[in-house]
Amino acid sequence: MAQSLRSTPAAAPRDVSDVESSASVAAAIRTVEIEQAGLGSLAGALKGALGLAFARAVETIVASKGRVVVSGIGKSGHIGRKVAATLASTGTPAFFVHPAEASHGDLGMIAPDDVILAISWSGETAELRDILQYAHRFRVPLVAITSSLESALGRAADVALVLPHVGEACPHGLAPTTSTTMQLALGDALSVALLESGKFTPGDFKRFHPGGKLGAVLTFVRDVMHAGDAAPLIRSGAPMSEALLVMTQKSFGCVGVVDEAGMLIGIVTDGDLRRHMGPGLTAMAVDQVMTRSPRVIRPDDLAAGAMSELEGRAITALFVVDQGRPVGLVHIHDLLKLGLV
Structure with missing residues (x-):
């Protein structure tokens, strides 16, 4: 019978005065503070070289006549799906292509007028290889979100958005936490910058969000x-x-x-x-x-x-x-x- 790796949890705090002494709450605060520091580093990087690359990425996407094809695997893939959804809902046509599926026929979904947005923290993700080769062969503009300009992804990209190196919130430094938070924030920043460059209106937003509370708020x-x-x-x-x-x-x-x-x-x-x-x-x-x-x-x-x-x-x-x-x-x-x- 498989055994859980979880240890017996400590008693939960019963009063606000006990919160600071709770190990679980301390872990939560530490996680948030580390990720907050990562976002601070990202904001600082955008005031320098990353900001210049970011502006080029926005110009590249605005100039394209097609869609933004987002790709990534693992945690970067999960972030990529969210980025693609946010882009699409704010006026920039976009969709997600899984890199493994791309190697088995889904490369045909990518057109010469599109822009590829590839996400990989290491920049050495083997599953992205076929997408990179496809982009080079058919001259599809490639924008990368990675932490290494010298990685395979960084070198292949037309525009490389290089994230600052920061510590993960995971105490072992293994689970992607701070890194994925920065990826997500940069994806949101791209979506907002593109939204503003295209003069996306509340009326446009209403067309893409007709249901639920958001649809009600945007009713005329x-x-x-x-x-x-x-x-x-x-x-x-x-x-x-x-x-x-x-x-x-x-x-x-x-x-x-x-x-x-x-x-x-x-x-x-x-x-x-x-x-x-x-x-x-x-x-x-x-x-x-x-x-x-x-x-x-x-x-x-x-x-x-x-x-x-x-x-x-x-x-x-x-x-x-x-x-x-x-x-x-x-x-x-x-x-x-x-x-x-």
Whole structure:
């Protein structure tokens, strides 16, 4: 029967005052601090030679007409999959090719217009050999993330992003920890730099992330607003008796007031009704009761922005205007249904 290599765990701390004396927490803190130091070294390297190479890598990818083909094996392969996913989701077409599968037919997935991004800490990964030869043979630009410029990968690369040598968080110096953290951070940096160079917008992000909480945050106001006749509107000068009827029919707790040109000039809310409550309310003109220059939002604004506005001002609805004219209304209930909380 196989035996576990794990030793009997020490007792977990029962109180905050015991945390500092916990061996497991000490290991966690040490790991984070070592990896944090590695990221500090990476940031420092980007201010020098690595920064120059990084700029060339971005230029190489921007100039290409194809995709970024990411490859690596082991822990670098896992990082590569994440880098490819982040690139693709931020506007840079990318996919991951396993180097072993590449040697068995998947090299055909790589086109001359593509750019290869190969990741290997040592730069001597044997499984990358066929990809390197393929890149050289068909003149496919090769960007490398490695720790050694003199390695096989570093020498083969058109642009080598050489990571600083730092200690691993693993106490034996064996398990890739700090090194993979730096690889991941540099991959994220590439994705963000490419995103900014291509003027990738929140609307673009929405197209690639239509589902879940992120999709809700990136929904536009025009997609959730009550448009056209559904919006509660009344003309300036109308009596409050008509305004109350519209408020009751539309059930949004408010009515917008427009002038002869159709421009929104005010809003009557439940709060306005309470402030003017009296026997003569229904005979008053809406202009006497309304709040002038109400807060509004545009149809191309994000729903998350509308939610922030509603919560910040403790109100429940916003009129949606286009060049001063109301085109709809967005209610807090519609935003809550999206999951914006």
